Amino acid sequence: MAGPESHAAMLKAEFPSLVQIEGGGGGFSRFLVQKESLPAVAQYLHHHQKWQSRLALLWAVDDRPMREGASLHYLFALDNVRQWVVLSIELEGDDRLFPSITPHIHAAQWYEREIRDMFGLIPVGHPDLRRLVRHEHWPKGTHPLQKGFPWNEVLGRQQGNYRFLHIEGEGVFEVPVGPIHAGIIEPGHFRFSVAGEPIMQLELRHFWKHRGVEKLFEQRTLTDAVPLAERISGDTTVGHSLAYCQAVETLIGLEVPRRGRFLRSLFLELERLHNHVGDVGAICNDTAYSLPHAHCGRLKEQVMQLNDRLTGSRFLRGVNRVGGVTVDLTPNQLTEIPKELDRLEQDFSELESIIAANSSLIDRLETTGVLTTRTARDHAVVGVVGRASGLDYDLRRDRPFAAYGELAVKVAMYHYGDVRARMRVRMDEIHESIRLVKQLCATMPTGPIAAEPRLNSRLPKTPKAGEWALSAVEGWRGEILYMVMAGENETIHRCKVRDPSFVNWPAIQWAVVGNIIPDFPLINKSFNLSYAGNDL
Amino acid sequence: MFRIIKKSLKTGVVTGRYPQSAAPHESIDPAAAEKAKPFRRSLVIREVDTGSCNACEMEMNALMNPVYDAERFGIRIAASPRHADALVVTGPVTINMERALKDVYKQTPDPKLVIALGDCAINCGMFKGSYAVTGPVDRHVPVDVRIPGCPPRPADILKVLTELCGKHDRH
Numbered sequence: 001m002a003g004p005e006s007h008a009a010m011l012k013a014e015f016p017s018l019v020q021i022e023g024g025g026g027g028f029s030r031f032l033v034q035k036e037s038l039p040a041v042a043q044y045l046h047h048h049q050k051w052q053s054r055l056a057l058l059w060a061v062d063d064r065p066m067r068e069g070a071s072l073h074y075l076f077a078l079d080n081v082r083q084w085v086v087l088s089i090e091l092e093g094d095d096r097l098f099p100s101i102t103p104h105i106h107a108a109q110w111y112e113r114e115i116r117d118m119f120g121l122i123p124v125g126h127p128d129l130r131r132l133v134r135h136e137h138w139p140k141g142t143h144p145l146q147k148g149f150p151w152n153e154v155l156g157r158q159q160g161n162y163r164f165l166h167i168e169g170e171g172v173f174e175v176p177v178g179p180i181h182a183g184i185i186e187p188g189h190f191r192f193s194v195a196g197e198p199i200m201q202l203e204l205r206h207f208w209k210h211r212g213v214e215k216l217f218e219q220r221t222l223t224d225a226v227p228l229a230e231r232i233s234g235d236t237t238v239g240h241s242l243a244y245c246q247a248v249e250t251l252i253g254l255e256v257p258r259r260g261r262f263l264r265s266l267f268l269e270l271e272r273l274h275n276h277v278g279d280v281g282a283i284c285n286d287t288a289y290s291l292p293h294a295h296c297g298r299l300k301e302q303v304m305q306l307n308d309r310l311t312g313s314r315f316l317r318g319v320n321r322v323g324g325v326t327v328d329l330t331p332n333q334l335t336e337i338p339k340e341l342d343r344l345e346q347d348f349s350e351l352e353s354i355i356a357a358n359s360s361l362i363d364r365l366e367t368t369g370v371l372t373t374r375t376a377r378d379h380a381v382v383g384v385v386g387r388a389s390g391l392d393y394d395l396r397r398d399r400p401f402a403a404y405g406e407l408a409v410k411v412a413m414y415h416y417g418d419v420r421a422r423m424r425v426r427m428d429e430i431h432e433s434i435r436l437v438k439q440l441c442a443t444m445p446t447g448p449i450a451a452e453p454r455l456n457s458r459l460p461k462t463p464k465a466g467e468w469a470l471s472a473v474e475g476w477r478g479e480i481l482y483m484v485m486a487g488e489n490e491t492i493h494r495c496k497v498r499d500p501s502f503v504n505w506p507a508i509q510w511a512v513v514g515n516i517i518p519d520f521p522l523i524n525k526s527f528n529l530s531y532a533g534n535d536l
Numbered sequence: 537m538f539r540i541i542k543k544s545l546k547t548g549v550v551t552g553r554y555p556q557s558a559a560p561h562e563s564i565d566p567a568a569a570e571k572a573k574p575f576r577r578s579l580v581i582r583e584v585d586t587g588s589c590n591a592c593e594m595e596m597n598a599l600m601n602p603v604y605d606a607e608r609f610g611i612r613i614a615a616s617p618r619h620a621d622a623l624v625v626t627g628p629v630t631i632n633m634e635r636a637l638k639d640v641y642k643q644t645p646d647p648k649l650v651i652a653l654g655d656c657a658i659n660c661g662m663f664k665g666s667y668a669v670t671g672p673v674d675r676h677v678p679v680d681v682r683i684p685g686c687p688p689r690p691a692d693i694l695k696v697l698t699e700l701c702g703k704h705d706r707h
């Protein structure tokens with residue numbers, strides 16, 4: 001088995017000019033790369049058979065005032081050896097060009113376009129340089145994450161238009177959908193090109209809900225930004241706040257007590273539970289089979305009312321804080337939860353057998369919206385969608401956080417990549433979550449629930465400006481990544497948020513090809529991605 | 537078939553199994569109540585998200601589940617603003633959604649109600665002041681009813697909506 005030294009050694013042997021650097025918390029090795037040699041190093045790291053590596057995150061930082069210039073950081077997850085590698089390049093002064101890796105590593109496509117929009121840095125060689133986050137009416141030259149850009153000055157408007165990709169030919173027509181589209185759903189625009197019934201091409205146009213979250217983080221201090229993280233994507237309240245808290249805890253060197261970690265895992269599993277139960281019902285509903293939807297709606301409500309009774313919030317808002325959790329559970333509650341979940345599991349199992357016995361439903365789900373393993377890997381897809389397409393990757397097992405180091409998590413895996421596989425991953429995870437919650441309740445340690453982050457209103461360790469940490473959490477949708485960089489006096493210099501939706505959205509464009517438009521809502525529901533978490 | 541019937545019988549009626557709204561009683565603005573008169577017994581809603589975190593959407597969805605079952609009060613969700621009596625708007629209005637919101641407002645036939653749902657729609661909440669947020673909903677379209685909360689509980693939403701329909705949420 002290859003250890004952490006070996007990939008570092010292999011990289012250095014292949015590229016002698018690499019400089020390994022210390023710094024950055026969160027368990028990874030980091031290399032400073034010359035700008036010119038970046039594509040070669042990234043390709044070597046990404047394509048090497050030994051590692052099964054994927055581009056997990058790509059982010060830029062405007063380093064002013066610490067250093068004149070910007071820097072870019074590429075996080076590769078080496079899934080075979082369960083290691084992380086960060087490659088960093090630094091741009092000097094007014095240099096705004098960086099080499100694009102998209103021609104060789106497809107997963108970088110949205111990241112590089114996002115960086116161009118938010119920082120005004122240009123990925124040289126990127127095949128598609130249209131605007132992504134900045135819609136056509138944003139004035140020229142507005143790049144909100146540049147340090148000189150005022151956070152609170154509302155943008156003006158200009159005239160402009162967006163070029164969609166067109167397929168031309170006899171009988172080909174386009175169907176525009178959104179931003180405001182059917183049902184109670186978030187806004188997004190979908191442009192279908194169809195010839196007859198089957199979809200030939202789908203182009204997404206998102207970022208309608210861009211609220212400037214990453215810039216808002218920079219106006220807050222390290223310890224008071226948790227409520228903002230909770231509101232990035234409301235359905236993933238615990239996932240996002242936990243990822244944020246972990247990054248800050250690494251940065252300031254704070255150890256969360258064992259009971260705090262157990263409670264965090266418990267709340268994260270409850271969140272997974274109510275979302276997955278709701279999704280199973282919603283998938284059935286999109287085939288017009290409304291009976292499971294009604295039952296699942298009832299079961300989901302049951303879990304959310306349980307959340308409410310335990311913490312005072314149906315979405316588990318305010319349970320995480322830097323250093324631990326704010327809500328403790330009484331011994332009485334710890335015996336009540338497993339009983340309630342036992343009843344729920346019994347109820348859900350009966351429903352599962354009703355769903356499985358409906359052949360017309362299964363016929364509709366099978367072979368619909370297939371995302372092949374190859375496409376999933378090229379897009380570095382994560383979470384439920386990835387596990388349904390044969391990507392065996394779950395942070396709870398691979399990079400344990402909170403209490404998962406002490407739990408054996410069984411990862412649900414399917415290979416077909418169709419709607420049914422995604423539904424079955426959810427069903428399996430519902431049972432696994434119930435099992436984990438019961439185990440957590442049974443083995444809940446005693447002790448404090450949070451470490452005190454403020455002794456005489458000082459952090460245990462005040463991070464130097466420019467220090468940063470990474471953190472990863474397996475939310476119910478998949479891998480949530482946070483990069484938090486400290487500024488002067490406990491402020492936040494930069495906070496990069498990556499919801500799993502950001503990497504999974506582009507993949508949906510490939511999963512729908514060849515399907516008919518009436519199946520699109522079903523496929524979309526089986527992915528169930530967040531618009532808010534994607535748009536930020 | 538037998539399995540489905542058995543399950544339904546075993547489950548029974550779950551409607552109304554939720555804690556009563558504890559939100560302080562605020563009577564609806566008389567002007568809004570007057571405007572809502574044509575919609576008594578039947579209120580068709582189009583939900584518009586202009587930048588929320590999607591928690592408000594989840595609670596609106598919960599209203600339609602068998603536990604809250606808003607349809608028993610004649611409250612329904614429309615897929616198009618042209619079929620709607622009322623717009624429920626969530627979230628601060630982002631620069632990218634501003635035009636869409638104004639369009640939707642124009643497309644909704646008169647008479648119509650606009651309901652601002654959640655703190656963000658009322659005062660931009662956490663996102664106040666951001667370069668990408670152009671203000672609360674009432675800066676762009678006239679708002680008749682406000683339902684505060686982050687997010688408001690389904691019972692709180694139902695209480696206001698039933699009041700608009702001239703009914704009371706008693707269970």
